Amino acid sequence: MAALEAELMKLVGELTPAKRIEGPALHRPFLLLWAVGKAVQGEVREHRWSTIRDALGPLMTTYLDVPASADQVLYPFWHLQGSGLWELADAESLTLTSNGRRPTLNALNSSDPVAGLTPSAYELLSTDPEMAARVASHVVSTFFNPPLPGFLEDLGLADLMADRIEDALRPQVGESFPNRNAISDAYGGNRVMGITPLRDRILSVYSDDEGPYQDAPINELGWIGYTGDGLTGHQQMVSGNRSLQAYQQQQRALRYWHKPDGGQWTFEAWVVVVQVRQRWGVGTDRLARREFVWVLAPVPSPLRNTWPADVLAALEEDDWTVRDDTEGIPAGGGPSDASSRRDRYRRLTAAAQRTADRRTRRSRLVEVERYYRSVSAREAVLIRSEDTCENRTCLGHPTERTDAGAAILEVDHVNPLARGGADTPEAMIALCPNCHALKTRGRNRKKLQSLLLKTARLRHEEFMSAAG
Structure with missing residues (x-):
């Protein structure tokens, strides 16, 4: 069962919205939440295209601000298959568009095929409320943050979530582990890198008091100056630094882990990047180099509506440019x-x-x-x-x-x-x-x-x- 849960969270973490000029298209995460709601309410695993079309269309218009069109539902109905969480019966028999990317609307309307969560995903989500809450919390906090009024109710998730979105996520703030291997065994992720996601693809940063970096609290602010990725030479905006930059621009919360001298690794806080600076530092080769310092502000949870006013003001003020203290x-x-x-x-x-x-x-x-x-x-x-x-x-x-x-x-x-x-x-x-x-x-x-x-x-x- 633990392996199935781990695989499910891995697939959920890998779910990404399509990129469009006007912004990310959240159709697939939205359909997944709808399916989770049906599973926890004890409904059948598979649903007819017409049922999903008629139920999801008005909801997508309300919460995703998309036109009222069956084409809007067709997109996630077909493409969620690639996530490993959703399957469509007799998909190969459907007539596709000229570019072969998806079935025609006429083909779906005439054959009215059934689709739904994969059997393994449905079994877990319909029988384990804690797992269902964990999946729903991840999707909501990642893509619909904060959820609009009525969002959870209309997707059938209000009773399941009931003010517990942040509590359902794992790991929880305060969890400790003796070493990085133990964290990886429990929640996946790289065992060495300092800036890396866990199995659920939410980014974590690790700060070791015995390590080579000069991470430190910023005076009385309670915020953290976190040294960027790269042990020698001038640090570049690649790898872990690029990941932090993406979270900065998305104004998305990540996990901050800390290990004091002689202590254990503890998931100390959710944090958001409110600024990035560049300063002179010394690499492990003892040579001077320019390094990034990411200013991290702790927040109560990944839900934006729980963030303090001073953090929101800092995010509003941040223009994403690198403040150069080496000039x-x-x-x-x-x-x-x-x-x-x-x-x-x-x-x-x-x-x-x-x-x-x-x-x-x-x-x-x-x-x-x-x-x-x-x-x-x-x-x-x-x-x-x-x-x-x-x-x-x-x-x-x-x-x-x-x-x-x-x-x-x-x-x-x-x-x-x-x-x-x-x-x-x-x-x-x-x-x-x-x-x-x-x-x-x-x-x-x-x-x-x-x-x-x-x-x-x-x-x-x-x-x-x-x-x-």
């Missing part, structure tokens, strides 16, 4: 002489200032812009610090290093952003953890903050002057 900034890891560092500092400062000058609106995507452009400002400050705490009165460990040899420094806004502080290098400073604590919570923090602001400005002027 005018040379890659890191180049020459380490003083002139190169100062030139890079100047370019990073310019990138941060360009964004600071544009901040006239308040929205989630503006906050994302602030976060990623402030990466330029933070990197500039770290270059300026020359791996040493910039507090001139530091009594802690100004030159301490990690096991990897990196400086233990925290870049901080001297005046917090929430209080109007600038997000540019002259208003930011690199501090050791001890000085950072003193600046934030110390008894004499006001005096120290004033001193640090003067220091930051002086250091900034020195570097900008030396860089010309």
